[in-house]
Amino acid sequence: MEIGDAGVAVADPAIRQKYIEERNKRLRPDGVKQFLKLANSTQFKYLDDDPWVDHAAYNAGAPALNDGDDIKFLVLGAGYGGLLFAVHLIEAGFNAADIRIVDVAGGFGGTWYWNRYPGLMCDVESYIYMPLLEETGYMPRFKYAYGPELREHAERIAKKWGLTDKALFRTHCHTARWDDAAKRWILELTENRGPVEPKKEIKLKAQYVFVASGTLNAPQIPRLPGFDSFKGQHFHTSRWNYEITGGTDVDWTLDKLKDKRVGIIGTGATAVQAVPQLAKWAKHLYVFQRTPSSVDERGQRPTDPAEWTNKIASTKGWQLARSHNFNSFLVNEPIGEDLVDDGWCRTRSYCGVIGAPGIIVPEKIPEHIARLHAYDLERAEKIRARTGEIVKDPETAEKLKHWYPAWCKRPTFHDEYLPAFNLPNVTLVDTDGKGVEALTEEAVVANGTSYPVDVLVLSTGFSLAVEGDSGSTVQRAGMKAFGRDGLDMDDKWIREGPGSLHGVASHDFPNLFFPGPSQTGVTANFTFTLSILASHVANILAEAERRAGQSNKVTVEVTKAAEDEWGGELLKRAAWFAGMRGCTPGYINREGEAGKVTDMQEQMKAARGAPWGEGIVSFTEVLKAWRDEGELRGFQVEANV
Incomplete structure (x- = not known):
């Protein structure tokens, strides 16, 4: 291994060739079609069932929503994303009584509600992954919280902000249509009341709708x-x-x-x-x-109460500061001491999928990709060596070694996985x-x-890419959204490519908001992005309603010019992700199908849906600068009588 400028290991051409060979083995002509569409499957119908819900208890209680209700805020999703939307609205001055939450699950938690397999835990430090720890005063029991604790925390958040009785569970919203005369979204929902009672059809009106149903919600077979x-x-x-x-x-x-x-x-x-x-x-x-x-050390350990009190949570604003510190290491511009100090913070090359400062021009793409591989080499060699040291059988150890860079497949960290193969x-x-x-x-x-x-x-x-995928949040939520003049959001995004401002709202879809995942900043810590986007939207609505006065027909909509401008800014930075085209097949590149696109127009449309190429730290600064202007630039606010 050679060491180049600034102490960066120089990428080995033989290893890069090995990566290409291993990738080519895995390319399949059927791409995402290798997985079943669960909607068309009878054998796997059980995946739509909720094994955890108590239907009788819910059916006996008073529902949070009824057919014909007209509400101010409807949040679709009761996981951390939906809860963060609701909490930030309340913190921005709105009334919890005006908020309703809908989820197909039987309780709060989102992915932590559905996933309850043995060994389940978060793979990002719980002190920054679990949102609102400072506000709830809660100390996680472990550095990486286990599934039950993560679900309990969702329930804790709902209770603290008075949301427990504001949720209608077991309910799927399948259609949302904008009524321009009423300045309301008309939503059609179906409540699953269990095997004994018939399903209940519900029609609602809502002034504002937030689609926060997550991405890890459709199991694939x-x-x-x-x-x-x-x-x-x-x-x-x-x-x-x-x-x-x-x-x-x-x-x-x-x-x-x-x-x-x-x-x-x-x-x-x-x-x-x-x-x-x-x-x-x-x-x-x-x-x-x-x-x-790729399996690196996790370093799981119980939280030390003294360290928590005296160091980790000792100052006001500690969780946000710790999150910013974590993000700074991921984009290779570290701020001070490494507070989290885990494998993520030492994975410099992960910026290949989340972005980092610096705009890459087309002629510099080969140099950029070579630099990313150089960043990755030492990490990858260390993990492959670790595999060989832990797994006693040499043949098994060799097969457990990964041959792709960190940005191609989410890195994993675990202390017991590799030793299991010695049993x-x-x-x-x-x-x-x-x-x-x-x-x-x-x-x-x-x-x-x-x-x-x-x-x-x-x-x-989980199914993160399906045939005809528009990339829109509403499609991932399993619903259709029809905006002005009946415009179908999926049709718009397939025709033009993803279109939004800051990844939270789209032109021709007034009062509809979402937390990406297209066109936003991203990081390994999903809840950080959810939190900053939820806060961003809450601030937009608070300012819009302040300007509009007492009208109950306020509309907030992204202008076409602002949407196009944001898409252009994303395109300028999209070359950062050029290394993704050579990745081993997986959900990140649509099982290799993304690399098959040769039409330049289609490539540009896809590039509009890329994350913010300069990374999460830059993205956060962009949002702050935009808010500091105080102009709601790019949004049109109307107060209708």
Whole structure:
């Protein structure tokens, strides 16, 4: 390994060639079509069911919304994103009584409501990941909080801000239409009242709508020949079935697996956490791998109360300052001492997917990509070496090594995943990039070999890219939004490319807001972005209503000029993400399909949906400067009688 200017390791051409070879193994002509559309599947209909909800209790209670209601603020989503929208509205001076929350789940928490698999925890430090810690006065029990604590915190937030009785759960909003005469959104919803009572259709009016349903909400299933004939038990990690495994979502004693052969398909971030728990209990565990994760040390430990009081949470504004500090290390412009001090902060090359200061002109793209690879080399070599040191069998260790840079697949950090492969009851089945071939009545077929399994766990992730994907938040929420003159947001975004101002609102869709994910700044800590965008929108609405006076028909809409200008600014910075085209297939690049686009116009449309190329620190500064102007530049505010 050579060391170049500024102490940066020079990328090894042989390793880059290895990356290309490994990527090419995994490219598939069917792209995102390799996964089933759950809406068209009867076999996996159970993925739409909520295994955690108490329908009888909800049906006996008073609903938070009724057919015909006309409300001021409707928030679609009861996870951290939806809660942050609601909380920031309240903090901006609006009344909690005017807010209603709708979610298809049976409670608060979003992804932490649905995902309850054993081993579940956040992969970003809980002190910055869990929002509103300072405001709630809560100290997380661990540096990386486990799933139950993350769900409890969502409930804590709802209680503190008086939102517990403002939510209508088990309810899906499928259509939103703008009524320009009434200056209201007309929304059609369906409440699922369980297996005993019929579904309830609800029609509402809302002045403002916030779409915050998240991105990790649609489980995806691979198309596998023979799945219909498989007689074993199976479930997806996001709908973990403790009746099959034993244990509960708060007690991971999987005692029903003691005499079972278990297979798990997938080795991404979820499997990295679930595999060690399965390995402790299964008679035998087969781990089916298409693409290995990079697995660095996590360093999990309980929170030290003295350190929390005297150092971490000792000053006003500590959580925001700590978050800014974390972000500064991710964009390679560190501010002071490394407060979080974990693997993320040492992954310099992750800026390849989240951006960093500096605009890359087209002729400098090869140099830019080479620099990113140079940033990544030392980290990647260290992690591959760590794998070899921990996993005792050399052949297994070699197959567990990742061959792609950090910006291509979300890095993982775990202390127990790699050691699990030293257990005699754990077998890695590496498919050399091909994936599982088929299922039979009793087995999983990979590499031409049948592996008998009694229980099959699908750790195959979530659908972040589907055929005809517009990239819009409303599509990800499984709904349609029709703005002025009946304009379909998906049609607009497919035709023109993503269009918004700051990633929060789109022209021709007044009073409709969302937290990206297109056209915003991004970071490894998702909740930070959600919080700054929710605060941004709340400030916009507070100022708009201050200017409008007492009218209850205020409209706030992005102008076409502002939307185009923001799209242009994103395009100027989009070349930063040029390294993504060479990535191994995954959700980040639509299973490799993004690299197949050769039409320049289509490439430019796609580039409009890229994150802010100069990184989250710059994006935060851009929003602050815009707010400091005090002009609501780019928004048209009208107070109608």
